[in-house]
Amino acid sequence: MSDFALCPNCREYDWLEKHRCAPVFYFKHPNWGDEFQKIHAYTFEEAAENFAKKYNEVDHYLMDGEKEEVIISDGKIEKTFIVHAEQDVAYFADEKEIK
Numbered sequence: 001m002s003d004f005a006l007c008p009n010c011r012e013y014d015w016l017e018k019h020r021c022a023p024v025f026y027f028k029h030p031n032w033g034d035e036f037q038k039i040h041a042y043t044f045e046e047a048a049e050n051f052a053k054k055y056n057e058v059d060h061y062l063m064d065g066e067k068e069e070v071i072i073s074d075g076k077i078e079k080t081f082i083v084h085a086e087q088d089v090a091y092f093a094d095e096k097e098i099k
């Protein structure tokens, strides 16, 4: 039986028995120094989105029009992205029991 858990390498939750880590990209934020840091993704765009998620989770606000610039590299090519976030609205319908 497989465990659904956090992969210690790429930090994604998945079924660990069949999990394969996404390829490695690198990101650099202008205010976080000159060193590129590792981030897992399948595309440049996904790497930028994963950076946005990480940025939003570590005490930085990235909602309601806030935008940040990030440089993504695959080790050869560098691309610059402007990232931003929106909240999703979840809708629910609970049927009311009529007695």
Ligand SMILES: [Zn+2]
Pocket (backbone or CB within 6 Å): 007, 008, 009, 010, 011, 012, 019, 020, 021, 022
């Ligand atoms: Zn992994």
